[in-house]
Amino acid sequence: MILFIVLWVALSPLGWLVTDAMNMTGAPASKVMEEIQQTIQVFTIVSMPLCAFVLAVLLYSLFGWKHVQGDRPKFESPAIRTNRVGVGLWVGATSVLALFLVGWGLVELAQITANAYGTIPSDEQPDDEKPLIVNVTGQQWVWTFEYPEHDRVTSAQLYLPVDRPVYFNVTSKDVIHNFWAVELGVKIDANPGAITQTGVTPNKIGTFNVRCAELCGLHHAYMQTKIRVVDNDDFNSWVREMGGQKTS
Numbered sequence: 453m454i455l456f457i458v459l460w461v462a463l464s465p466l467g468w469l470v471t472d473a474m475n476m477t478g479a480p481a482s483k484v485m486e487e488i489q490q491t492i493q494v495f496t497i498v499s500m501p502l503c504a505f506v507l508a509v510l511l512y513s514l515f516g517w518k519h520v521q522g523d524r525p526k527f528e529s530p531a532i533r534t535n536r537v538g539v540g541l542w543v544g545a546t547s548v549l550a551l552f553l554v555g556w557g558l559v560e561l562a563q564i565t566a567n568a569y570g571t572i573p574s575d576e577q578p579d580d581e582k583p584l585i586v587n588v589t590g591q592q593w594v595w596t597f598e599y600p601e602h603d604r605v606t607s608a609q610l611y612l613p614v615d616r617p618v619y620f621n622v623t624s625k626d627v628i629h630n631f632w633a634v635e636l637g638v639k640i641d642a643n644p645g646a647i648t649q650t651g652v653t654p655n656k657i658g659t660f661n662v663r664c665a666e667l668c669g670l671h672h673a674y675m676q677t678k679i680r681v682v683d684n685d686d687f688n689s690w691v692r693e694m695g696g697q698k699t700s
């Protein structure tokens with residue numbers, strides 16, 4: 453029990469530090485990613501007592517029971533499976549933790565869905581609040597981004613205006629890829645012959661990463677590009693530079 457409590461106290465800040473260090477990559481760049489990071493942190497912290505308990509039993513078994521006399525350990529205590537209090541605590545505590553995580557997961561899933569798609573369907577939104585549409589196409593081994601509302605400008609880099617909702621229509625020209633906008637917390641399959649949809653609102657100006665997250669052939673590891681989240685004026689001048697008209 454002492455070993456368990458020591459490990460729990462020692463591991464919890466360590467787990468928090470490790471998950472917190474993920475912020476150093478530039479994330480979160482959207483509310484969705486903030487929720488995802490918070491969820492990773494909560495799951496890590498909540499699993500720490502179990503991790504500490506398993507480690508404590510492991511270490512105790514390794515070092516506390518190493519002396520054997522004949523075919524029996526030198527210090528033998530009663531079997532835990534007949535200990536009602538022990539079994540009750542174990543089953544009770546792990547059930548409470550697991551149920552908490554199920555609850556947390558469901559609430560977060562709803563939250564992330566609302567942040568990705570908005571709370572109002574896109575065709576019912578007022579014109580000045582309509583999301584920017586970007587058609588994303590994966591093929592071995594590049595990404596192409598098309599802006600249908602801006603004279604179908606196409607780009608190999610994903611330019612996005614900050615604080616404006618974006619909808620992605622994602623597809624593939626050949627095999628299954630996966631469109632992963634890392635710091636934005638977007639990850640969705642790109643399937644040939646089908647369109648998958650998701651959305652996000654980038655809330656941080658900067659340069660972020662797109663990667664392919666589905667093994668898709670020889671150069672899968674190099675199927676990546678940059679996301680440039682810029683302010684609205686910079687976005688409009690980029691669109692004009694690319695030959696598209698300013699529509700918003």
Ligand SMILES: [Cu+2]
Pocket residue numbers: 590593628629630664665666667668672675
């Ligand atoms: Cu790919």
